[in-house]
Amino acid sequence: MVIGFKDAIKLIGVTVITFCAVFVCTFFLNFRLDAQSIKDSITGEDAMVLYNAQMSTATFTCAISGGFLGLIAVVMLVFYIKLYIADNSVKIGLLKAMGYSDTSIALQFSVFGVSVFIGTALGFCGGFAMMPTVYNSMTIAGLPEIAINFHFQLLILLVAVPTLVFSGLACLFAFLYLRRPVNEMLRGVTVKEKTIKKRSRDRARGFLTEMCFKTICSKKLLAFFVAFACFCFSAMIQMAVSMYELSTVTMGVIIFVLGIVVSVTSVLIAVTTVINANKKNVAMMKAFGYSLKDCALSVLGGYHIFAAVGFALGTVYQFGLLKLMVDVVYIDVLSIPDYGFNVPVFFITLAAFVVFYEAVMFFYVYAISKISVKEVMTEN
Secondary structure, three states: OOOOHHHHHOOHHHHHHHHHHHHHHHHHHHHHHHHHHHHHHOOOHHHHHHHHHHHHHHHHHHHHHHHHHHHHHHHHHHHHHHHHHHHOHHHHHHHHHOOOOHHHHHHHHHHHHHHHHHHHHHHHHHHHHHHHHHHHHHOOOOOOOOOOOOOHHHHHHHHHHHHHHHHHHHHHHHHHHOOOOHHHHHOOOOOOOOOOOHHHHHOOOOHHHHHHHHHHHHOHHHHHHHHHHHHHHHHHHHHHHHHHHHOOHHHHHHHHHHHHHHHHHHHHHHHHHHHHHOHHHHHHHHHOOOOHHHHHHHHHHHHHHHHHHHHHHHHHHHHHHHHHHHHHHOOOOOOOOOOOOOHHHHHHHHHHHHHHHHHHHHHHHHHHHOOOHHHHHHHO
């Protein structure tokens, strides 16, 4: 067995992302199904407009949050599969040399679906536990109370289907990455080295700049995860404050907590992988007399620009999304105020983001300071 359940449990990032996606979709979709039972009792035109807006909000939120987080989970799954094959290329190469087919090895990657099952199952249970609070905040005044019902089809849709789909995707992606010559895998080469363009060689970059550049290029998905973490922090923190004015405190708190969980998880996984992948380089740099500052900048310095881009995109995204909801979904609801860009909240979030990101970087600089040649040699 190439892959065990312990390897699947390590996909904590996929578990967290799928938990957040299913958590939100559970109570919104359940509310949408239960709210249909009171539609016939609505008589006033204003009440019907508000009812339709609530139903549209539930659908819109599930499509945006569930779809976006689901896409991120797929990207994260692909990253983990590539990383696992890279770390175990010799072991997998031996199996291929012994006659095991790519298909038989790839099928073992279906165990990665365990992490998805854990995330979706916990998300479904958490979403169901939150329903009384969510229903109370979304119930329309003057209309009958909406009873909470269990819908078995949601359990299948939000837990069973994602588990099967992600297990299948894991097998498929693994099969594609395993289609490499056995001799390359036995030598520990899982991705063909790309030739550096001549114009890159002609540039007079210093060693530290070159080190920083190659660190980012070697695992481009890590830069994406750093940007994504900062995107979530920016978008969901600002959106949480806006929800206090446009919706309810409950929804604001939920979005705030989910934003913190997703952003912290993503950035910790990304930066931890960067540090682990560059332990040898850092140890050798320290042995040759480079300072801790030089080592930290060469490994982590290049990610600052991705963090800034992620924060900027998150700001634009949350403003555009809420503006769309107010101008389209709630256009006929008179009680909903106009939405404009909140400048004070932006600068407060920016300050919090700088503190958050620099605190994470400071923690990993400390981790770099503990890396030694003896530790690296012992691990290998």
